Amino acid sequence: METDKGSGAASVESFHPSAEDIEKWMTSAFDMARDALESGEVPVGCLMIYKDEIVGKGRNEVNETKNATRHAEMVALDQLLDWCRRSCLDPSSVCEQTALYVTVEPCVMCAAALRLLHIPVVVYGCRNERFGGCGSVLDVSSADLPQTGTTFKCVSGHRAEEAVEMLKTFYKQENPNAPKPKTRRD
Amino acid sequence: MEHPTCMLEEVKPFILDDAPPTVYYIPDFISEDEETYLLQQVYKSPKTKWTQLSGRRLQNWGGLPHHKGMLGERIPDWLQTYCEKISSLGAFSGKTANHVLVNEYKQGEGIMPHEDGPLYHPTVTTISLGSHTVLDFYRPVSCLEGDALQTEGNRYMFSLLVKPRSLLVLQEEMYQHLLHGIQESNQDTLTDKVVNLSAAGAQPGETLEDSKTMEPQMKRWKGSAYDTDSWVAYPVLSDEQSQDIELTDAFAAPILNKRETSRLVRELNSAYPLNGLQHIKRVRACREKGGSYPLEVLVCLRSDALHIQAVSIECLLPPGMGSDGLGEPFIVKVPARPPLTRPQFEQASKHWPTSFHEDKRVTVALRGELFTPPQKATMHTYMMSAVAAAQAAKKMGLEAVGAVVVNPSTERIIAVGHDCRANHPLHHAVMVCIDLVAQSQGGGCYSLDKYPACRFMSPTFDTLDSTLDVDLKSQPYICTGYDLYVTREPCVMCAMALVHSRIGRVFYGTTAADGALGTKFKVHSQKDLNHHFEVYRGVLSKQCESLHE
Ligand SMILES: [Zn+2]
Ligand SMILES: [Zn+2]
Numbered sequence: 001m002e003t004d005k006g007s008g009a010a011s012v013e014s015f016h017p018s019a020e021d022i023e024k025w026m027t028s029a030f031d032m033a034r035d036a037l038e039s040g041e042v043p044v045g046c047l048m049i050y051k052d053e054i055v056g057k058g059r060n061e062v063n064e065t066k067n068a069t070r071h072a073e074m075v076a077l078d079q080l081l082d083w084c085r086r087s088c089l090d091p092s093s094v095c096e097q098t099a100l101y102v103t104v105e106p107c108v109m110c111a112a113a114l115r116l117l118h119i120p121v122v123v124y125g126c127r128n129e130r131f132g133g134c135g136s137v138l139d140v141s142s143a144d145l146p147q148t149g150t151t152f153k154c155v156s157g158h159r160a161e162e163a164v165e166m167l168k169t170f171y172k173q174e175n176p177n178a179p180k181p182k183t184r185r186d
Numbered sequence: 187m188e189h190p191t192c193m194l195e196e197v198k199p200f201i202l203d204d205a206p207p208t209v210y211y212i213p214d215f216i217s218e219d220e221e222t223y224l225l226q227q228v229y230k231s232p233k234t235k236w237t238q239l240s241g242r243r244l245q246n247w248g249g250l251p252h253h254k255g256m257l258g259e260r261i262p263d264w265l266q267t268y269c270e271k272i273s274s275l276g277a278f279s280g281k282t283a284n285h286v287l288v289n290e291y292k293q294g295e296g297i298m299p300h301e302d303g304p305l306y307h308p309t310v311t312t313i314s315l316g317s318h319t320v321l322d323f324y325r326p327v328s329c330l331e332g333d334a335l336q337t338e339g340n341r342y343m344f345s346l347l348v349k350p351r352s353l354l355v356l357q358e359e360m361y362q363h364l365l366h367g368i369q370e371s372n373q374d375t376l377t378d379k380v381v382n383l384s385a386a387g388a389q390p391g392e393t394l395e396d397s398k399t400m401e402p403q404m405k406r407w408k409g410s411a412y413d414t415d416s417w418v419a420y421p422v423l424s425d426e427q428s429q430d431i432e433l434t435d436a437f438a439a440p441i442l443n444k445r446e447t448s449r450l451v452r453e454l455n456s457a458y459p460l461n462g463l464q465h466i467k468r469v470r471a472c473r474e475k476g477g478s479y480p481l482e483v484l485v486c487l488r489s490d491a492l493h494i495q496a497v498s499i500e501c502l503l504p505p506g507m508g509s510d511g512l513g514e515p516f517i518v519k520v521p522a523r524p525p526l527t528r529p530q531f532e533q534a535s536k537h538w539p540t541s542f543h544e545d546k547r548v549t550v551a552l553r554g555e556l557f558t559p560p561q562k563a564t565m566h567t568y569m570m571s572a573v574a575a576a577q578a579a580k581k582m583g584l585e586a587v588g589a590v591v592v593n594p595s596t597e598r599i600i601a602v603g604h605d606c607r608a609n610h611p612l613h614h615a616v617m618v619c620i621d622l623v624a625q626s627q628g629g630g631c632y633s634l635d636k637y638p639a640c641r642f643m644s645p646t647f648d649t650l651d652s653t654l655d656v657d658l659k660s661q662p663y664i665c666t667g668y669d670l671y672v673t674r675e676p677c678v679m680c681a682m683a684l685v686h687s688r689i690g691r692v693f694y695g696t697t698a699a700d701g702a703l704g705t706k707f708k709v710h711s712q713k714d715l716n717h718h719f720e721v722y723r724g725v726l727s728k729q730c731e732s733l734h735e
Contacts, residue, residue, distance in 0.1 A: 061631070064629070065621075065624055065629045065630060065631045066624040066627050066628065066629025066630065066664055067620060067621050067624040067629055067630055067631060067664070068620070068663060068664065068665075068683070068686040068687045068688070069617060069620055069621075069683045069686055069687070070631065074612070077612065078610075081610065081611075091611075107682065107686075108678060108679075108681075108682040108685075108709065109678075109679050109682035109683050109685075109686065112677065112678040112679035112682065113612050113679050116611055116612060116679065117611060117612070129714070130714070130715075130716065131682075131715070133678075133682070136714075137712065137714050137715060138678070138707060138709075138712065140678055143678075143706070145678065145700045145706060146699070146700070147677075147698070147699050147700040148677055148678060148679075148700045
């Protein structure tokens, strides 16, 4: 596995999830995605893991907040910061040893947010052709952006086909010709 | 920046200490004779001067509060006298009020809580004629905790009793932050929530009957004071539009006999059709002065003739096409793609005659002339609000970046935000603004109570907005049709957040080293993304740059 030479890389060079870690946490992430799909939500599962502990667990909250930036990763990052506050730990030293496990490649925005928080490793399932920020649309994960945090490593392809299938099923449901679910009006 | 805090010393005793800064209440500012005279003048004005609104009618003097009317009309002498008298107290930083709204409230009429907006010097001065009013003050919606019900009732803070012939001056927080309104009631019972009872000579528990009130409100319209010539907004075009044109090699040959031109062009078009190069003209005038043949024709692309060893006209032409009529071929460079902008067209034409379907709007924009002076004045005021937010952030030790979201169709500011990353590393000014827009529509999730300069306008007050499609409103694409003004070019996270939010246009002041709307990326014109938007840089560039000094 190659290592990035971003700033602060020296302290995290040893930090890399093992094959068992990947298997274990991606299984949880896929369970989350499937739950989301079954309740009609965007099928993305996302976990932030620090020292074998879940410190952030996000699902897409765009609709309830009316804020289009509330992707699962952004929600999970907020939980991570809250967890640090509750545990009286310095967020930057926690982030440096935290891995993100997510079923779909993070979008350009989320990839930048992960850089800004110095998350060193992202493990994802399938590519995100529409918005992906780890190479599909732009490669934010490794771009030369000295004022936008640090680069991160990507481990991709874990159960990719399954993740794509879930997205396809979801977008089929979102077909504009399909009957609209009732939206709350107040 | 103009500061309102230069009122004369002699009026300082009239500051109300029980209200937020700053309210001046001066009883009996004018005499009863002056009151009668002013009322006569108001009613002598032509009927057409009145505008009837629900709950009140008004006269507008000095131009409409709208950029098209900013040069406006002269204020009549009977009002001008009072504009000057009040301005001489220092209410408008040494300048004179240039806009007067005369509001008439009949018994039982009132006005919903509102603010007077950023287009004015942040001061409003009101003389009351005829009867008293009770002016109520409210917190803006954003200042309440979490999910608490944001009713008018629990946003209510306090009231002011405004007696006839008094002068009321609202500045600073009272003007810029709080909303004010008048209840529709037939009588007012004074409670201890009226903070100027003694200054107004009234008792708690007293009940005052409402009758007709006339309130000339003097303000200073800011637009004309702006130096909109100090900056130019340039478009940030896509790479395809802004890069140098791409060239490709081709063979051309002189036409020996001009009269055979049309036959040669016809035969060459069928032998070597210029597929995908319809922008290239087949024939050009010889560029060398005194050349032997006046016309030259494009024979084929070099890529059409790669197999050919010795380059001669006989080799280039397909069998069956006679080579007579053409001279010896030579290599030229032709533009590989149609030019998209005038600079590209001019560059392309230097190599070979090229046709150009000009987008006039882009040409004008590249000259920095897309926006008219009144449009620039409006843009100026919006960016000033962003600069003010950035300054507020700087004062709190935060990064000096400010942003404003505007609905250009109603010309209303929807949200003002600034960088809050000391509180949360991802709360950049743009992210804050997006959440504030969500909050203005009942959503949002950032807690920004610590930052009074981060605020939003509830769309309840934005009456024109209610005509927007309800289905559209229920979508999370909340920035559809809105403009963002931000002092510094957004980073890649913020730029993509704007794509997700479907922003209409973005205007920024200065570039950033890692900027994603022109410097490092052009997210707004990125291929594969499902939403593109226009970006302009350079708005108020000097003021925006100086934020980082
Ligand atoms: Zn995302
Ligand atoms: Zn940003």
